[in-house]
Structures are given as structure tokens and as C-alpha cells.
Amino acid sequence: MVGTLFNTVAVAVGASAGLALGARWSTELKEKVFVVLGLFTLAIGTTMALDTEQPIELFLALVLGTILGHKLKLQSRLAQLTAFTNQDASEGATAGGGFVEAMILFCLGSMTLVGCMEDGLLHKPNLLFIKGTMDLISSAFLAATLGRGVLWSAIGVLVFQGGLTLAFGFMGQGMSPELITELSALGGILMLGIGLQLIGVRAYNLPQWPLVDALPALALLPVLRWFHELLL
Secondary structure, three states: OHHHHHHHHHHHHHHHHHHHHOOOOOHHHHHHHHHHHHHHHHHHHHHHHOOOOOHHHHHHHHHHHHHHHHHOOHHHHHHHHHHHHHHHHHHOOOHHHHHHHHHHHHHOOHHHHHHHHHHHHHOOOHHHHHHHHHHHHHHHHHHHHHOOHHHHHHHHHHHHHHHHHHHHHHHHOOOOHHHHHHHHHHHHHHHHHHHHHHOOOOOOOOOOOOOOOOOHHHHHHHHHHHHHHHHO
């Protein structure tokens, strides 16, 4: 829960700074900081991914998970939801609108899921520390535009990410250490995509990396591992 607490405080501090300073934040500075965070995310993701001992399972989980996520239109649905809240915000910024958009930005993404998984299963809050730092910057810019609702989203982050971390911790009690390691390695591969996206590397002609579509891989990996062990 340490990572979630840090993330909550980061959102609260960033939103408060955004409300106090308004539009005086430098976009250029924000972009430079995010590039540095992207490079650091790449380093963390590489370290995690190299821990795998069953790369074929990760490969199959990612391919099948992305196919499933694409069929379910996970990434496109999230993009539509984000566009809808952005439209509401442009028509008139309200506390409620700011809260919804902030919650989508801070909670509905692959880094949230992977970070809570790492914190809950392995008690490693490192990824949520990185996410919290990024949310600190994002919440400042967002609050300057959308108002006080972004500040209230800190409570939503605490409840959502805290519940997710506790859920992973509970599930981890019945998981083998080997499976936990493989899930962490899979999370590392997703982190590599996040890092590349942060530094501006494009994935072919796609508008963004299909990381949300790939999230079902985390649920498919235990099934594939069980099936693999059954064949041995």
C-alpha cells in the first residue's frame, strides 16, 4: 500500500500546485521530465522482463491477450471514454468533470494494473512511485485546466489502487513464486511499451501503443502456465 499512498499524496500535491499556479507551468519542462521518466521506465521494465524463465508462455499470453483485448475493443473504448470527458471539459470545466477525467487518466491504464500487481504480489512499490511522479506532473496541468475535481480524484486513486493492491495481495497467497515471477516479467514487457510511448517512439502507424488491449495477457498467463505444466 506504500506505493498507492505515495501516488495519492502526489496527485493531491500536484493538483494543489496546479490550482495555485494556474497556467504558469512550462509545457517544455513537462515534456523533458516525461522523457526522463520514460527512459527510467524502460530500465525498470527491462530488469523485470529479464527475470522470466518461460519466455514462450509470455509470448503466447501477449499475443492471445492482445487479440482478445482487440476483439473486446478495450483500448478504443477507453479512448472513446477519454474523448467524451475531454469534450465535456471543453464545454465547461466542472469539479465533477475534472474528477472523472482525472480518474480515467490516473487509474485506467496498464501502469496502474502492473504497479498494483507488483505492490500486492511482491511488495515492490517501485512502479507506483514512478507512476506517482508522473501523476504529480499530470495532475498539476490538469487541475490548472479543469479545476478542483482533479484534487478530489486523489481520494479515488486511494480507493481504487488500494483495493486493487489488496486484491492482488489476497490472490497472491495461492500463487506459486514461479507464477508471480512470470507475471512480473510480463508486466515488465508492458512497462517497456509505456517507456517507449513516453519518449515518443511510435508503434508502426498506430496512434499509441496497444497496451490496454494487451492487459488480458495477465489473466491468460496463469491459464497457459497451468496448461503447459499439464502437458509436461
